Amino acid sequence: MLKLGIIGYGTIGEDVAQFILQGEAGVVQLKAILVRDETKYPDTGSRGYIMTSSEDVFYDQDLDVVVECAGHEAVMKYGEKTLEQGADFILVSVGALADEQLLLRITGKARETGRKVIVPSAAIGGLDRIAAGSVGPMEEVTLVTRKPPNAWIGTLIEQQVDLAELSEPYCAFEGVARDSARLFPESVNVSAALSLAGIGFDRTKVKVLVDPHISHNTHEIEAKGKFGQIKLQIRNTPSVGNPKTGYIVAMSVIKTIRNLTSPIVIGI
Structure with a gap:
């Protein structure tokens, strides 16, 4: 045991x-x-x-x-x-x-x-497929993360925008995974996992949005390479105790x- x-x-x-x-x-x-x-x-x-x-x-x-x-x-x-x-x-x-x-x-x-x-x-999901695809040439891996405003309370994004007054999706970050993982340590760990599975922190592209129109934490992954292509959307139920993460x-x-x-x- x-x-x-x-x-x-x-x-x-x-x-x-x-x-x-x-x-x-x-x-x-x-x-x-x-x-x-x-x-x-x-x-x-x-x-x-x-x-x-x-x-x-x-x-x-x-x-x-x-x-x-x-x-x-x-x-x-x-x-x-x-x-x-x-x-x-x-x-x-x-x-x-x-x-x-x-x-x-x-x-x-x-x-x-x-x-x-x-x-x-x-x-997130699909890491097995991403890791397998990285064995051969992989052209690109992208991640778009969307979470409702209450998931960003206590993060850097509170300094950028009034979360309570947000009425349209707000792009809080667009860049590479190395930076997103550092800027949002509790909220975008998924970008790091995706980077390690695939083409690395400096080639994995990440976009982070605050979306007042959604109630679930959503991650959209796309990758292309010799293996083919994968598009995957994941909707996670936020934890009641901590909406930054999901069950x-x-x-x-x-x-x-x-x-x-x-x-x-x-x-x-």
């Missing part, structure tokens, strides 16, 4: 933990969750796992896999350490890898330790964990 730890207990981390406890993740045991303040969660010991703010206590659980659900800073702080501790690292905040030096360090540490950094599809993110993490022990693995 895989021993698993989670870094972060926000919307995604809590959903991932609940799915695991419900038996949705396969042959895995939740051992520990690393949080900033464990006193907020006094009764977790009776559930069979610990909630701790101590890195030492967390990593002392002899973990096989660690799921990061805590943002770019957590990737920078714990990515290499997780691999050094002998655990695979499932990465939700993949936009952190737009930092080329961080990507090189984490990749190097994974090679050195023989462990893996695993990026779930999370809020599908935690579901995708669970599917990834399940694949680690399943005798049959589909879609990679």
Whole structure:
């Protein structure tokens, strides 16, 4: 049985933990969750796992896999350490890898330790097709992300436009994935995953829109290459706890964990 730890207990981390406890993740045991303040969660010991703010206590659980659900800073702080501790690292905040030096360090540490950094599809789909297509020449990959105004509260876009008064779609960004991942660390991680699967951060084109006419987070992907062409539109139900993300993110993490022990693995 895989021993698993989670870094972060926000919307995604809590959903991932609940799915695991419900038996949705396969042959895995939740051992520990690393949080900033464990006193907020006094009764977790009776559930069979610990909630701790101590890195030492967390990593002392002899973990096989660690799921990061805590943002770019957590990737920078714990990515290499997780691999050094002998655990695979499932990465939700993949936009952190737009930092080329961080990507090189984490990749190097994974090679050195023989462990893996695993990026779930999370809020988008088609990464298996994009990754396969990148084996041959790939001409272009584009992503158009649309989210309703409340999904952009607390982001850089609040400084650009009055979200409450918006009546027409507003283009907040148009450029390449390296910049979109840095500018919107909680909202456009999908551009980073798409870049890693395909033609890289500096060739993947991204457009980000605030759209008052929609209620679902929407991602439109298009890619062309020797393999042919793919056009894909995804509409995600926003999480009630955090409209910047969708329920599908935690579901995708669970599917990834399940694949680690399943005798049959589909879609990679």
